Amino acid sequence: MSDSLLRYRAEFPILERTNYMISNSLGAMPRGVYDALHGYAETWATRGVRAWEENWWMLALEVGNELGGLMNAPKDSVSVHQNVTTCQAVVASCFDFTGKRNKVVYSDMNFPSVMYFWEAQQHYGARVHMVKTDDGITVPIDRLLDAIDEHTLLVPISHVIFRSAYINDAKAIIDKAHKVGAHVVLDTFQSLGTVPVDVAALNVDFACGGVLKWLCGGPGVAYLYVRPDLGKKLEPKLTGWFAHRNPFGFEVGPVQYAEPPFRFMNGTSHIPSLEAARPGLKIISEVGVEKIREKSKHQTARLIALADQHGWRVNTPRDAEKRGGTVSIDMPDSQQVCRDLLAREILVDWRPKAGVRFSPHFYNTDEEIDAAIAAVEEILNQRRRIAV
Numbered sequence: 001m002s003d004s005l006l007r008y009r010a011e012f013p014i015l016e017r018t019n020y021m022i023s024n025s026l027g028a029m030p031r032g033v034y035d036a037l038h039g040y041a042e043t044w045a046t047r048g049v050r051a052w053e054e055n056w057w058m059l060a061l062e063v064g065n066e067l068g069g070l071m072n073a074p075k076d077s078v079s080v081h082q083n084v085t086t087c088q089a090v091v092a093s094c095f096d097f098t099g100k101r102n103k104v105v106y107s108d109m110n111f112p113s114v115m116y117f118w119e120a121q122q123h124y125g126a127r128v129h130m131v132k133t134d135d136g137i138t139v140p141i142d143r144l145l146d147a148i149d150e151h152t153l154l155v156p157i158s159h160v161i162f163r164s165a166y167i168n169d170a171k172a173i174i175d176k177a178h179k180v181g182a183h184v185v186l187d188t189f190q191s192l193g194t195v196p197v198d199v200a201a202l203n204v205d206f207a208c209g210g211v212l213k214w215l216c217g218g219p220g221v222a223y224l225y226v227r228p229d230l231g232k233k234l235e236p237k238l239t240g241w242f243a244h245r246n247p248f249g250f251e252v253g254p255v256q257y258a259e260p261p262f263r264f265m266n267g268t269s270h271i272p273s274l275e276a277a278r279p280g281l282k283i284i285s286e287v288g289v290e291k292i293r294e295k296s297k298h299q300t301a302r303l304i305a306l307a308d309q310h311g312w313r314v315n316t317p318r319d320a321e322k323r324g325g326t327v328s329i330d331m332p333d334s335q336q337v338c339r340d341l342l343a344r345e346i347l348v349d350w351r352p353k354a355g356v357r358f359s360p361h362f363y364n365t366d367e368e369i370d371a372a373i374a375a376v377e378e379i380l381n382q383r384r385r386i387a388v
């Protein structure tokens with residue numbers, strides 16, 4: 001396979017120094033972020049408060065549209081926030097949990113922060129129905145679909161599971177939810193940027209995620225897509241002056257909602273993070289998620305084949321169509337192995353019930369995959385020698 005994507009390596013300084021295989025956690029920083037943040041400081045230093053009118057007020061809209069372009073979202077349907085948990089809160093605040101339709105269905109393979117948020121909504125009348133995994137890798141789709149019934153209000157669900165990289169059957173979940181009048185909040189944090197996401201084709205109600213992993217956008221920016229027909233009528237109670245149709249009127253009394261995406265925002269936006277996110281988004285859209293996905297399938301298959309050769313447990317689906325960008329490998333002493341890999345400048349992470357997570361991105365070489373696995377073998381051999 002010819003690897004034209006490797007020409008982007010020069011854009012990511014950390015690749016010169018490390019074997020960077022942790023884009024499921026924090027994508028490598030694009031060189032362009034130095035300029036972006038310098039530009040932000042220059043604007044603040046030289047334009048002062050005029051920066052709001054000249055650049056900053058509309059930045060949220062612009063970055064939202066750049067993100068929307070990556071998921072086939074219509075213009076002005078994506079608002080930006082600080083993190084995914086806040087996006088869930090904005091969605092929750094559009095609904096009432098005191099009626100009969102108050103059930104919230106999700107899988108225990110969701111990211112914990114999202115579960116903590118929904119568990120806490122029981123205080124406001126939400127009834128949580130959590131479907132448990134059978135194998136720690138997949139989500140039992142039949143039981144999940146069965147749980148979505150006419151009392152279900154919302155289904156907050158991960159598109160790709162953070163622990164195992166299992167790809168949920170988003171279409172089946174959305175179709176079932178719509179059949180019974182429920183809404184789906186698809187968490188695309190572990191998919192957008194490495195697995196294609198098409199919110200229009202999925203007809204999903206809400207989609208949210210952050211930019212710091214596969215989008216190489218750094219911490220501090222999350223996105224919330226709201227399907228335009230819902231965007232016109234929903235009224236988030238988590239609101240503020242950015243959501244007001246005339247924010248500079250400083251009117252007293254209830255909010256008069258603006259059009260999306262500002263309608264789903266609340267207070268002052270996080271300008272430095274938005275500026276820092278742009279170089280990564282530009283590169284990802286230039287490379288194209290289809291190409292990234294093709295390479296990712298190849299490299300994750302390579303990781304699985306190597307793990308199999310050593311007889312290590314793979315906690316990730318073997319079917320490439322059901323597997324996102326990460327391979328979780330639970331070799332003996334995996335937590336310590338992870339620490340030893342980090343000490344050798346091989347950047348990976350470890351998660352309970354997963355093992356060491358290897359997450360190659362478009363900028364990784366096949367040789368780096370082989371080197372990471374060879375290092376694991378060496379570490380385990382060393383540990384065996386010490387134990388004898």
Ligand SMILES: Cc1ncc(COP(=O)(O)O)c(C=O)c1O
Nearest residue numbers: 083084085111113162189190210
């Ligand atoms: C699927 C998924 N959702 C959410 C999060 C994080 O949520 P937040 O942006 O609220 O920190 C992560 C990982 O950090 C994740 O993997």
